[in-house]
Amino acid sequence: MISSQLAAKAKPATAIVHKWHVFQHIKEARQVLGATDRALTILHALLSFHPETALEPDGELIVWPSNEQLMARANGMPPTTLRRHLAVLVDCGLIIRRDSPNGKRYARKGHGGEIEQAYGFDLAPIVARAEEYKTLASAVQAEKKAFRVAKERLTILRRDIVKMIEAGLDEGVPGNWKRFQQVYQEIAGRIPRTAPRQLLESLGGEMEKLWREVRELLEMFAKTQNPDGNESHSGCHIQNSNADLSPESEGGLPKNDEAGGNAVANHNLRSLPKRELPLGIVLDACPNMLWLSKGSEIRHWKDLMAAAELARPMLGISPSAWCEAREVLGDQQAAITLAAIYQKADQINSAGGYLRSLTDRAKGGKFSVWPMIMALLRAKLDGSKPTPPPAGDSAGFEPGKPAQTGAYQASAELRASIAKRPK
Structure with a gap:
């Protein structure tokens, strides 16, 4: 709590943030911050009690809703759950408690209607740590993208290896296909249901090594079967109906050179x-x-x-x-x-x-x-x-x-x- 208070005091005097933009960054970085989904629901309710969308450092950043008001805006959350997740927000440093002598939340106004003293939840960390939350959100997004790329790469390698092994067996390509199958099964067997990015990248590297080995074998076989690479890759359909046929009941055709x-x-x-x-x-x-x-x-x-x-x-x-x-x-x-x-x-x-x-x-x-x-x-x-x-x-x-x-x-x-x- 002291650390959060020090961070709130260190906020730049010219910092003006959009509260819902910062809240979006906090949502994306909630796992890094240690916040729960229900805690963010309460934070959303607290932000809704502040009348301004743009939060300024020198403005009033304390909100004092009662538990009944918070429960209503938090979709009827039970009181015990509400108190538990309010504590989570405090522990994460997202809000600061400003307790009154009797523990109630209220604001004391002066003769001109201005708030002289308020007791409740201070939203100053939202302003003070806005850039930090944005940086954390960017890092989380980059990590998610890297995880997705590693997972997609591993999936594509697995699919290609299976297809190439099947093609090699169907076409009778000479090679130790049993060993390829065993290596593939061994690597695939080490892929857990939920794995971190580092493990997926490591397994992807092993899969890529096997992929290259199988690919090179098939390419060598293809070159020996069709040495004219340019013609084999022309991709043109030759419409040839000017030809003859003498089929037999067997699989091949006898050649007549007479x-x-x-x-x-x-x-x-x-x-x-x-x-x-x-x-x-x-x-x-x-x-x-x-x-x-x-x-x-x-x-x-x-x-x-x-x-x-x-x-x-x-x-x-x-x-x-x-x-x-x-x-x-x-x-x-x-x-x-x-x-x-x-x-x-x-x-x-x-x-x-x-x-x-x-x-x-x-x-x-x-x-x-x-x-x-x-x-x-x-x-x-x-x-x-x-x-x-x-x-x-x-x-x-x-x-x-x-x-x-x-x-x-x-x-x-x-x-x-x-x-x-x-x-």
């Missing part, structure tokens, strides 16, 4: 239509995709793309294989290709390897979605599976089981288009 086979494939590619496949024809050939669409309805290409995103994990195709297919073929052509694979999924052992083979052929201009869709439509019209294409015919396609047998009716124009397709 001159006669290549000549036939190139002839077939030149004979394909140059326009894009209509969405209706794609859905006629791949009706199973409708099962994956909301409401069993696909009206736009984006709906087909959304259905393809659902079909990809069902077929066991890795995200990297799907991403590469979209980069090479483009979103629309990749969705058509995946729809055809999904239509004949029961005949393909490895859909992921199958899609990678088609993507590799597309890079060389040897793959097109037209033969795939036309072969599926022809099989649907025939009401049975088509016979496998002869070896060397890279334009043929062996479709899956038709969704309906003998019930499909096509227009004369579509039949004529299919009839022109080389068998």
